[in-house]
Amino acid sequence: MQETKVVNGKKPLRDRLPIITKLSYSLGTAVDMWGLWLYPAVAFAVFNIYLGVEPWLVGLALTLIRVWDAIVDPIMGWLSDNVRTRYGRRRPFILFAGILSGLGLPVLFLVSPSWANIEFLGVSVVFWYMIFSTMFYIPIISAFTVPYYSLGAEMSPDYEERTSIMSYRSMAQKVSELGNFYALRFTNLAWFLIPGKEGQKNTLLGMQVYTSILGVIMAIFAIIIFFRVKERYYEKVVVNVRERISILSSFGETLRVVPFRKMMIMGGAFTLSTSMVGSLGYYATVFYVSGGDKIMGDNWQFWMGVAFMVGGLIGVPLHANLAHKIGKRRAAVVACCIGICGYGGSWFLYTPHIKWLQTTASALMGMAAASLWMLHSSIGADIIDFDELKTKERREGSFTSCASYILKLGNSLGYYISGLILTWAGFTWSVKVQAPETIFWIRFSLASLPVLGLLVAIFFVLSVRLTKERSQEIREELEARRGTV
Numbered sequence: 001m002q003e004t005k006v007v008n009g010k011k012p013l014r015d016r017l018p019i020i021t022k023l024s025y026s027l028g029t030a031v032d033m034w035g036l037w038l039y040p041a042v043a044f045a046v047f048n049i050y051l052g053v054e055p056w057l058v059g060l061a062l063t064l065i066r067v068w069d070a071i072v073d074p075i076m077g078w079l080s081d082n083v084r085t086r087y088g089r090r091r092p093f094i095l096f097a098g099i100l101s102g103l104g105l106p107v108l109f110l111v112s113p114s115w116a117n118i119e120f121l122g123v124s125v126v127f128w129y130m131i132f133s134t135m136f137y138i139p140i141i142s143a144f145t146v147p148y149y150s151l152g153a154e155m156s157p158d159y160e161e162r163t164s165i166m167s168y169r170s171m172a173q174k175v176s177e178l179g180n181f182y183a184l185r186f187t188n189l190a191w192f193l194i195p196g197k198e199g200q201k202n203t204l205l206g207m208q209v210y211t212s213i214l215g216v217i218m219a220i221f222a223i224i225i226f227f228r229v230k231e232r233y234y235e236k237v238v239v240n241v242r243e244r245i246s247i248l249s250s251f252g253e254t255l256r257v258v259p260f261r262k263m264m265i266m267g268g269a270f271t272l273s274t275s276m277v278g279s280l281g282y283y284a285t286v287f288y289v290s291g292g293d294k295i296m297g298d299n300w301q302f303w304m305g306v307a308f309m310v311g312g313l314i315g316v317p318l319h320a321n322l323a324h325k326i327g328k329r330r331a332a333v334v335a336c337c338i339g340i341c342g343y344g345g346s347w348f349l350y351t352p353h354i355k356w357l358q359t360t361a362s363a364l365m366g367m368a369a370a371s372l373w374m375l376h377s378s379i380g381a382d383i384i385d386f387d388e389l390k391t392k393e394r395r396e397g398s399f400t401s402c403a404s405y406i407l408k409l410g411n412s413l414g415y416y417i418s419g420l421i422l423t424w425a426g427f428t429w430s431v432k433v434q435a436p437e438t439i440f441w442i443r444f445s446l447a448s449l450p451v452l453g454l455l456v457a458i459f460f461v462l463s464v465r466l467t468k469e470r471s472q473e474i475r476e477e478l479e480a481r482r483g484t485v
Contacts, residue, residue, distance in 0.1 A: 017156055022165055024154065024228035027221040028094070028148045033176040034214045035101045039065075039108055039134070040411075041180040042207060044281065044419075046109065049294065049299040050203040051116040053124050055427060059419015060460065062128040069138045070408045076139075076146040077401025088231035097143035098222020102215035106136050109207045144222065146404060150396035153381040155232055157479075159471045160324060163378040167320040170374035174312030174366065179214060181305020184298040186210045203293070254402040259464050260383045264403060266460040267376055268410040270336075273453020274343070274369070275414030280421065280446045281362075284350050286324035288439050289358055292432035300355060304362040310368030313361035319371035323378070327468055329437030332375045332461045336454045339368030343450035347443060372457075379464065382471045389474050421445050 039061050047053045047061075076093075083089050110133075115125040155165055187206025194200040255261050285304065286297030315335070323331035343366025349361040384399055425441040427434060 013170065016158075016161055017165065021155075021229060022168040023172075024224055025152065025165070026168045028144075028225050029169055029173035030176035030179070030221055031101060031141075031218045032145050032148065033173060034179055034211075034218060035105060035452065036069075036145060037177075038175060038180045038183060038211070038214070040103075042183050042185050043130075045184055045298075046203055046207055047126060047130065051111075051113060051124075051126055053116060053126050055422040056419045057123060057127045058130075059416045059422075061127055062419075063413065063416035064131060065134045065138065066408045066411050067134060069142060069406070072142045073146055073401040073404040073408070074398075074400075076142045077398050077404075079143075080147040080150060081395060081398055085280040087226075090231055091226050091229070093147040094142050094151070095222055097147075098225070099141055099219040101137070101141040101144055102222070104140055105215040105218065106208055106211040108133050109204060109211060110135060110389065113204060133482050146401050148225070149377070150400040151229065151231065151403070152377065153384050153400065155229070157232075157385070157475055158476070159382065159468055162381045163320050163323055163328065163374070166374045166377045166381075167316045169377070170316045171313055173373075174309045174316070174370050176258045177312075178305050178309045179385070179393030181308065182302050183207065183210055184449075185302035188295050188298055219245045229266050243317045254387075256400050257383065257387050259386060259466050260380070260402075262460045262464050263376060263379060263383065264407075266332075266457045266464075267373075267403065267407050269456035269460070270339075270450075271407045272410035273450045273456075274339075274365075275411040275418070280418055280442050281346075283422065283427065284346075284439075284442050284446055285358060287427075287434045288443065289350055289352050289355050291352060292434070300358070303356075307359035307362040308366030308369075311366030311368075314363075315367030315371040316338055316374050318367075319375060323375060328375050328379050329461050329464060329467075332372060332379075333458050335368050335371035336458045338364055338460075339372070340451050342368060343454070344447055347447040350443065350446070364374050368454075379466065382466050382474075385471065385474050385478060386466060389478055407433040 043062055044055065044058055048055045048058045080089050080093055083092070085092050111126055111129050112197070115129065118125040120128055152165060152169060153162075156162055185203055187203045187210070189206070191209075192202045193204040194202055241386075255264070281304075282297075282301060285300050286292065286294055290297040290300060315338070319331045319335055322334060342361050345364070346361045349357045351357055380399065380403065384396055387393070387395060387399070421441065425438045427438055430463070
């Protein structure tokens with residue numbers, strides 16, 4: 001559906017994709033959110049609070065998982081850049097890996113509570129199960145996520161339409177992310193309450209049932225994407241390139257591209273600082289706002305998720321429109337400032353006196369995160385054009401995987417640090433009422449560390465000089481050289 005008009009002697013740089021295509025593509029965010037991010041979202045509640053594994057061990061497991069994830073992603077990016085099939089480069093991966101990741105999700109929680117008291121090499125067997133089960137699962141979900149996000153960067157050559165695609169994806173991501181927030185509330189259902197023990201529930205069984213349901217939905221969504229979304233650059237650009245892209249491009253060559261490097265620092269600063277305290281927000285809700293009542297805390301965690309989703313749904317179209325008027329970089333700065341208000345304001349908004357105020361902080365956090373990642377991806381697609389102009393290669397997979405492993409390394413370090421903060425602050429999983437100094441350090445970390453990361457993000461996003469005018473010039477030069485797509 002490409003319109004071509006002549007304005008002031010120039011071809012317009014605007015062509016829109018059908019809404020159904022963008023909606024179908026956006027379904028993949030559910031596979032990503034549930035397959036990749038549900039696990040760390042509930043890990044402390046399941047493995048620390050329910051099974052009693054030390055928080056620093058849970059944090060260490062999540063760190064090692066993300067390190068492994070960061071190693072696997074570049075390999076998947078290299079494979080999907082170089083595969084040639086009748087169905088394209090990305091779609092076969094999306095189909096088969098999406099189905100397998102859905103079927104494999106419940107396996108991550110197939111542990112027995114009795115294992116928590118069994119040690120191997122001085123630590124709980126549950127810790128080792130966390131490590132080895134995810135070692136098998138991560139390559140499967142990575143085989144979906146890297147081609148999926150690479151496909152998003154090649155759906156349109158248009159500067160504005162890329163923001164539209166990413167806004168659909170980001171809004172769908174906020175809806176699917178609600179599934180992560182609802183997970184612990186699902187375990188509050190009567191089916192999982194332990195008879196004779198008021199306020200106690202079988203969190204593990206609840207997660208096993210919940211992930212089985214989500215896994216079926218993930219497989220269905222992968223099938224829909226395969227049949228509804230096409231690879232626009234494949235036939236006109238990719239198949240004409242005989243040389244295979246080096247695996248080194250996934251591991252390092254992309255970092256030589258200066259705008260990309262700056263965007264990675266921006267994203268890494270945001271990811272490290274927010275993931276560092278992501279788990280602490282749950283602990284602040286349960287043990288400060290809810291006074292240690294886990295069921296009340298899980299219910300509030302769900303409403304925090306609703307607020308996070310609503311904030312994202314409001315923020316994405318708002319910032320997409322803002323990006324159209326003032327540019328993507330400046331719009332990203334606005335998103336960072338909103339995040340500073342949300343995280344910094346958590347010191348005042350997380351309060352047991354007016355419990356619902358914490359949802360305001362969550363809404364601001366959701367608005368900032370959704371908008372920032374939408375703009376980050378849209379700018380990333382422009383950077384891939386910038387790279388094609390210089391190298392004559394389409395390396396979406398390399399850029400996506402490189403970005404992924406840098407951001408996931410930031411996430412992994414963040415999870416580990418959050419576990420260390422909990423241990424250092426003196427958190428005790430078996431105690432309902434935590435010490436005042438423990439609560440203080442949890443709240444202080446939640447309110448301060450993300451603000452520092454967001455200030456770093458603002459500095460680096462402003463240093464990227466890839467403006468709308470320059471991006472349009474790059475597109476014209478590319479189309480003059482290899483034609484339109």
